[in-house]
Amino acid sequence: MNTSPFVYQRANSVDDAISLLQQHGDGAKLIAGGHSLLPIMKLRLAEPDMLIDIGRLPELQGTRREHGEIVIGALATHHQVATDQEIRSSIPLLADTASRVGDRQVRNRGTIGGALAHADAAADYPAAILALEATIVARGPGGARQIPAREFFLDFLTTALASDEILTEIRVPVPADGHGWSYQKLANQASGYAIVGVGAIAILDGSGTFDDVRVGVTGTAAVAWRAAATEAALRGQKPESGVVAAAADKVDDGVEALDDLHGSAEYRLRVTRGLTRRAILQAVARAQQRG
Ligand SMILES: Cc1cc2nc3c(=O)[nH]c(=O)nc-3n(C[C@H](O)[C@H](O)[C@H](O)COP(=O)(O)OP(=O)(O)OC[C@H]3O[C@@H](n4cnc5c(N)ncnc54)[C@H](O)[C@@H]3O)c2cc1C
Known part of the structure; x- marks a missing residue:
């Protein structure tokens, strides 16, 4: 089945994406890797009027170590999470989980931010994100806020993100040596x-x-x-x-x-x-x- 018609707009920055979300309300949806959103649009389970593409924003990319945490940009693909040397050595549970998502094609396009925001009941990441006591960072019109993993997943396909918020990064505390x-x-x-x-x-x-x-x-x-x-x-x-x-x-x-x-x-x-x-x-x- 084809999707219902929609307007496509590429955001220039996170702030631009937030203001597009505010302007267009519930009819607008962010798109990152598209590997969960497009299938449900083709099934007409979601019929957004507008897609806001955040898939190339540099602000949402990259991985860094900061104060005993690994900070992972929302756009890190499953493949990047699975193969990043810092993630593999410091938080191997997360790297292994990412390597077990879907198939090669899904891992090359799908993003950790998209997977967490989508909150499919059968998604892999939530198990690791909860066990690692990660924090989800969201940005909206009022600025940034941090959401502990335990408070993030609310129900089937439902998270603590507001409709005008963007998941920008995931902060994962590095567990003790020898864990x-x-x-x-x-x-x-x-x-x-x-x-x-x-x-x-x-x-x-x-x-x-x-x-x-x-x-x-x-x-x-x-x-x-x-x-x-x-x-x-x-x-x-x-x-x-x-x-x-x-x-x-x-x-x-x-x-x-x-x-x-x-x-x-x-x-x-x-x-x-x-x-x-x-x-x-x-x-x-x-x-x-x-x-
Ligand atoms: C054939 C197939 C097999 C799969 N197998 C698995 C599997 O084994 N395990 C598994 O866990 N997953 C699996 N997936 C899902 C896959 O992991 C998706 O990549 C992931 O769920 C969504 O990431 P995405 O970047 O593609 O998000 P998109 O499809 O672009 O977006 C998904 C949702 O999240 C929202 N969103 C995206 N990014 C953000 C953001 N930064 N902030 C706020 N909202 C955002 C979008 O608006 C949309 O509602 C599979 C998918 C397919 C097609």
């Missing part, structure tokens, strides 16, 4: 999207006990979440397999799983618990190797 990590994913065989995806970070103290452990889950439900009950059950414990399995069984505490053609709610929950266990055990093994 372990893992991204476990059950992928849709046709698209690559996550039916379930679990990201984990494990930090062990000198005696091999969990000092910190963080788990983010995507795909299972309409909105990605931090597995607080699992994390609480592990902190201060030795990472023995029985302890990890019991903690992983708490991962879906209070969560309503999706039930659709890709998997029943019961199936998704079983997979989520299994992948949580695997993710934590692999993160622990990596922490033990690096520690």
